[in-house]
Amino acid sequence: xxxxxxxxxxxxxxxxxxxxxxxxxxxxxxxxxxxxxxxxxxxxxxxxxxxxxxxxxxxxxxxxxxxxxxxxxxxxxxxxxxxxxxxxxxxxxxxxxxxxxxxxxxxxxxxxxxxxxxxxxxxxxxxxxxxxxxxxxxxxxxxxxxxxxxxxxxxxxxxxxxxxxxxxxxxxxxxxxxxxxxxxxxxxxxxxxxxxxxxxxxxxxxxxxxxxxxxxxxxxxxxxxxxxxxxxxxxxxxxxxxxxxxxxxxxxxxxxxxxxxxxxxxxxxxxxxxxxxxxxxxxxxxxxxxxxxxxxxxxxxxxxxxxxxxxxxxxxxxxxxxxxxxxxxxxxxxxxxxxxxxxxxxxxxxxxxxxxxxxxxxxxxxxxxxxxxxxxxxxxxxxxxxxxxxxxxxxxxxxxxxxxxxxxxxxxxxxxxxxxxxxxxxxxxxxxxxxxxxxxxxxxxxxxxxxxxxxxxxxxxxxxxxxxxxxxxxxxxxxxxxxxxxxxxxxxxxxxxxxxxxxxxxxxxxxxxxxxxxxxxxxxxxxxxxxxxxxxxxxxxxxxxxxxxxxxxxxxxxxxxxxxxxxxxxxxxxxxxxxxxxxxxxxxxxxxxxxxxxxxxxxxxxxxxxxxxxxxxxxxxxxxxxxxxxxxxxxxxxxxxxxxxxxxxxxxxxxxxxxxxxxxxxxxxxxxxxxxxxxxxxxxxxxxxxxxxxxxxxxxxxxxxxxxxxxxxxxxxxxxxxxxxxxxxxxxxxxxxxxxxxxxxxxxxxxxxxxxxxxxxxxxxxxxxxxxxxxxxxxxxxxxxxxxxxxxxxxxxxxxxx
Amino acid sequence: xxxxxxxxxxxxxxxxxxxxxxxxxxxxxxxxxxxxxxxxxxxxxxxxxxxxxxxxxxxxxxxxxxxxxxxxxxxxxxxxxxxxxxxxxxxxxxxxxxxxxxxxxxxxxxxxxxxxxxxxxxxxxxxxxxxxxxxxxxxxxxxxxxxxxxxxxxxxxxx
Numbered sequence: 001x002x003x004x005x006x007x008x009x010x011x012x013x014x015x016x017x018x019x020x021x022x023x024x025x026x027x028x029x030x031x032x033x034x035x036x037x038x039x040x041x042x043x044x045x046x047x048x049x050x051x052x053x054x055x056x057x058x059x060x061x062x063x064x065x066x067x068x069x070x071x072x073x074x075x076x077x078x079x080x081x082x083x084x085x086x087x088x089x090x091x092x093x094x095x096x097x098x099x100x101x102x103x104x105x106x107x108x109x110x111x112x113x114x115x116x117x118x119x120x121x122x123x124x125x126x127x128x129x130x131x132x133x134x135x136x137x138x139x140x141x142x143x144x145x146x147x148x149x150x151x152x153x154x155x156x157x158x159x160x161x162x163x164x165x166x167x168x169x170x171x172x173x174x175x176x177x178x179x180x181x182x183x184x185x186x187x188x189x190x191x192x193x194x195x196x197x198x199x200x201x202x203x204x205x206x207x208x209x210x211x212x213x214x215x216x217x218x219x220x221x222x223x224x225x226x227x228x229x230x231x232x233x234x235x236x237x238x239x240x241x242x243x244x245x246x247x248x249x250x251x252x253x254x255x256x257x258x259x260x261x262x263x264x265x266x267x268x269x270x271x272x273x274x275x276x277x278x279x280x281x282x283x284x285x286x287x288x289x290x291x292x293x294x295x296x297x298x299x300x301x302x303x304x305x306x307x308x309x310x311x312x313x314x315x316x317x318x319x320x321x322x323x324x325x326x327x328x329x330x331x332x333x334x335x336x337x338x339x340x341x342x343x344x345x346x347x348x349x350x351x352x353x354x355x356x357x358x359x360x361x362x363x364x365x366x367x368x369x370x371x372x373x374x375x376x377x378x379x380x381x382x383x384x385x386x387x388x389x390x391x392x393x394x395x396x397x398x399x400x401x402x403x404x405x406x407x408x409x410x411x412x413x414x415x416x417x418x419x420x421x422x423x424x425x426x427x428x429x430x431x432x433x434x435x436x437x438x439x440x441x442x443x444x445x446x447x448x449x450x451x452x453x454x455x456x457x458x459x460x461x462x463x464x465x466x467x468x469x470x471x472x473x474x475x476x477x478x479x480x481x482x483x484x485x486x487x488x489x490x491x492x493x494x495x496x497x498x499x500x501x502x503x504x505x506x507x508x509x510x511x512x513x514x515x516x517x518x519x520x521x522x523x524x525x526x527x528x529x530x531x532x533x534x535x536x537x538x539x540x541x542x543x544x545x546x547x548x549x550x551x552x553x554x555x556x557x558x559x560x561x562x563x564x565x566x567x568x569x570x571x572x573x574x575x576x577x578x579x580x581x582x583x584x585x586x587x588x589x590x591x592x593x594x595x596x597x598x599x600x601x602x603x604x605x606x607x608x609x610x611x612x613x614x615x616x617x618x619x620x621x622x623x624x625x626x627x628x629x630x631x632x633x634x635x636x637x638x639x640x641x642x643x644x645x646x647x648x649x650x651x652x653x654x655x656x657x658x659x660x661x662x663x664x665x666x667x668x669x670x671x672x673x674x675x676x677x678x679x680x681x682x683x684x685x686x687x688x689x690x691x692x693x694x695x696x697x698x699x700x701x702x703x704x705x706x707x708x709x710x711x712x713x714x715x716x717x718x719x720x721x722x723x724x725x726x727x728x729x730x731x732x733x734x735x736x737x738x739x740x741x742x743x744x745x746x747x748x749x750x751x752x753x754x755x756x757x758x759x760x761x762x763x764x765x766x767x768x769x770x771x772x773x774x775x776x777x778x779x780x781x782x783x784x785x786x787x788x789x790x791x792x793x794x795x796x797x798x799x800x801x802x
Numbered sequence: 803x804x805x806x807x808x809x810x811x812x813x814x815x816x817x818x819x820x821x822x823x824x825x826x827x828x829x830x831x832x833x834x835x836x837x838x839x840x841x842x843x844x845x846x847x848x849x850x851x852x853x854x855x856x857x858x859x860x861x862x863x864x865x866x867x868x869x870x871x872x873x874x875x876x877x878x879x880x881x882x883x884x885x886x887x888x889x890x891x892x893x894x895x896x897x898x899x900x901x902x903x904x905x906x907x908x909x910x911x912x913x914x915x916x917x918x919x920x921x922x923x924x925x926x927x928x929x930x931x932x933x934x935x936x937x938x939x940x941x942x943x944x945x946x947x948x949x950x951x952x953x954x955x956x957x958x959x960x961x
Contacts (some may be wrong), residue, residue: 021896022893022896023895024901025892025893025898025901026893027901028898028901028904029836029879029880029885029889029893029898029904029908030836030876030877030879030880030889030890031834031836031837031875031876031877031879031905032836033836033901033902035835035838035902037829037838037839038829038833038835040830054862120830121826121830122819122821122822122907133893136943198930201936202900202902202936203838203848203900203902203934203935204838204840204900204902205840212830226870252900252901253900254838254900254901255899255900255936255937287840287841287842287843288842349913517900518898518899518900518901519899520899520935553853578845634863683898685896686925687896688896688899688937688938688942691938691939691940691941691942692899692936692937692938693939693941694939695936695938695939695940706879718841718842718843718845719841719845719846719934720843720844720845724934726930726931726932726933726934726940727926727927727930727933727940727943727944728927728928728931730939730940730941732923732941732944733939733941763915
């Protein structure tokens with residue numbers, strides 16, 4: 001089931017899989033995209049949020065009088081006002097509650113306190129300055145490692161009976177069996193590491209335009225959401241508005257990366273404001289608001305231990321995690337998995353034993369946790385295991401490539417069940433690693449490194465030569481959540497859907513429950529239909545992002561779209577094809593059994609002269625042709641796809657860096673990425689997805705962090721402080737591929753959206769540490785962090801530097 | 803205060819607050835929503851437009867500063883009815899994904915190619931280093947600009 005080159009349509013597009021230019025580009029290139037902030041309605045007002053300057057403080061009083069007196073202000077909403085509508089608090093995606101507008105306390109810097117509605121954006125902002133809030137500052141919990149100390153400030157005193165900041169303890173794996181392995185292992189290596197708090201930072205911030213029609217009772221909300229249907233249901237549950245009267249429209253989305261999965265207080269406030277004022281209300285956050293208050297990612301403090309033989313046979317992996325969830329437990333993940341999919345932490349290796357224990361705590365920081373292309377925390381898991389394998393290689397003085405090759409799962413072990421219960425569908429890991437090493441010229445790189453080290457050891461005049469490092473990582477991703485039996489978000493099963501309609505003239509429309517944020521669904525999904533039905537992709541219109549016009553589903557995150565709605569699309573197209581066969585048989589006056597499918601037409605077996613194209617069949621399906629008993633007219637199908645398992649994409653990455661030992665500056669010289677995501681529907685789009693994730697890896701490994709000072713001030717609240725990689729920090733990516741189809745997906749594809757973000761950070765970190773010949777230092781490896789690591793005085797990257 | 807400027811060769815006059823940012827003037831007053839607002843701090847470049855032929859970040863430029871000057875936005879790139887080679891290059895080389903940074907990057911790229919018609923990769927990377935993209939990892943943006951250089955028209959485009 002590998003992707004073979006499809007024939008080309010008259011327009012030059014593949015009649016199925018293959019490189020195809022994107023349909024959506026036409027509008028974006030001309031500045032005609034329609035993003036939420038581009039929505040302007042007659043009479044529309046503008047909202048702005050007043051935010052807490054403190055990380056932890058009691059609210060003594062809020063005086064909105066002066067703001068209300070501002071001539072352009074139409075309403076000021078506070079938590080007290082929301083309380084009368086039972087909307088001061090809202091449910092989170094993890095069974096907790098979260099403040100919409102603070103009533104009792106503020107629990108993180110940037111928390112929402114009041115909402116002003118005014119005639120224009122600037123006046124709304126002006127009026128924020130007129131609101132007088134008296135705070136009584138409280139001691140803040142900034143360091144997750146102190147959150148459970150006796151006497152630590154209690155953050156969630158709003159929750160009845162709560163006496164500490166512990167959210168949950170959770171475990172996976174067989175502890176006793178794992179302890180037994182460790183007790184008898186020849187080698188045990190332990191390391192502490194932080195996956196620091198980062199932020200997805202899509203270039204478009206979050207926002208909404210709410211329009212309540214007080215006559216019809218219909219609420220329309222244009223909003224930045226990766227999951228429009230789930231949001232519709234949640235709005236209904238939260239506000240009490242009937243779900244059939246709520247329309248969620250997510251128009252073009254300027255990047256999501258998990259930042260646009262949750263429902264934020266600003267959205268709720270815009271809805272309430274529209275109800276109160278009777279006109280549409282727009283709220284769009286600025287960059288600081290985005291970075292300080294919407295879903296962060298990671299913030300895992302991990303202690304890993306790896307057991308092995310002296311010869312480098314790995315035996316066991318044991319991990320304890322302290323997870324900082326911020327002030328409200330708002331992680332977006334399947335209900336049964338409070339630590340997401342972190343327990344996939346044995347990664348790509350044949351570990352006989354594994355055990356992890358996760359403790360989550362509240363802190364005085366923004367809520368979130370599962371975001372930034374993390375595939376439900378597989379990023380943290382891959383980082384942990386890939387760092388631990390490198391730590392083992394460091395201790396045993398074995399080449400990290402050799403150690404990996406020795407312990408990777410072998411092709412004949414698939415389907416493979418991990419020690420913590422995941423069933424990997426398919427893979428050929430050694431082949432992918434060999435391919436990456438071939439592209440990199442691995443042996444030659446090691447030779448160059450040895451020569452440089454020899455020169456450095458010999459010493460000499462002048463500034464030191466850059467130190468060269470080579471880092472590897474091998475990742476196994478898990479994409480396409482459910483099945484719905486095991487996976488739900490707030491009780492909504494993780495299945496996704498599509499509706500396919502073939503029109504009388506043979507063109508088609510495909511309606512999806514998932515929502516693109518730049519992944520190119522309008523093109524890729526049309527290609528799936530073309531592949532299955534032979535309708536040219538330019539004649540398949542893909543519709544999404546409008547709950548009134550698309551079927552229900554859980555949306556796009558966790559690399560779910562192609563894995564789930566893509567499967568739904570293939571199944572729907574096959575149903576259409578089956579029906580087309582019956583209609584063709586009626587038209588040809590033969591038995592359906594006598595027909596064979598050739599892309600785009602049903603024809604009499606062995607007789608090319610007698611057949612019907614899908615377009616002819618479509619016309620007949622809507623015409624006066626008499627159809628067999630029980631066969632309805634028209635040519636369409638709708639499918640809800642409940643995935644039997646995740647798909648498991650994988651890949652081998654190699655990063656080459658040069659580190660200036662005098663300044664600590666890291667230059668990424670090369671990055672080689674071999675990805676296996678099954679057959680590639682549109683290789684151009686797949687490569688683009690990988691490129692973006694690799695840049696994320698460079699960013700997280702070298703510069704991105706949301707740190708806090710001792711008072712709980714957010715030190716990453718703008719793009720001047722929260723650094724993202726530019727074209728200067730990114731090398732020209734070198735990609736390769738292997739193709740191992742998923743046996744359980746209708747077209748074998750596995751999904752790729754988050755693979756590179758999951759896999760790449762460890763490769764960069766491993767490369768920098770290889771250059772420094774240091775076992776471990778934490779991300780981000782900024783010049784300061786590298787320099788201090790060289791000095792033997794590493795610092796906590798998640799706190800203010802002291 | 804009253805401002806008058808030539809936006810994409812059309813005269814635009816409006817009464818505005820002195821503090822109004824050029825990006826908001828273009829988007830909210832003139833309805834030219836192709837120019838985006840991404841960071842407020844001149845870091846991301848989603849708001850790049852030309853002011854008298856020079857790329858500026860319109861999120862940190864006042865509308866008042868453009869009074870009496872010429873502004874060019876993404877909406878003008880295909881003014882002749884056909885796509886600018888930069889636009890064509892972005893499509894051919896998959897230089898965009900979500901499309902949010904794209905107008906700003908293309909305006910920067912057009913400016914570069916008008917001055918350096920055949921830039922090498924390092925020159926391109928330096929030129930677009932003030933434009934953040936969260937989707938593409940820059941690789942295909944660089945290729946798109948190279949495509950435009952190889953297929954581009956040569957006449958001077960500056961105002």
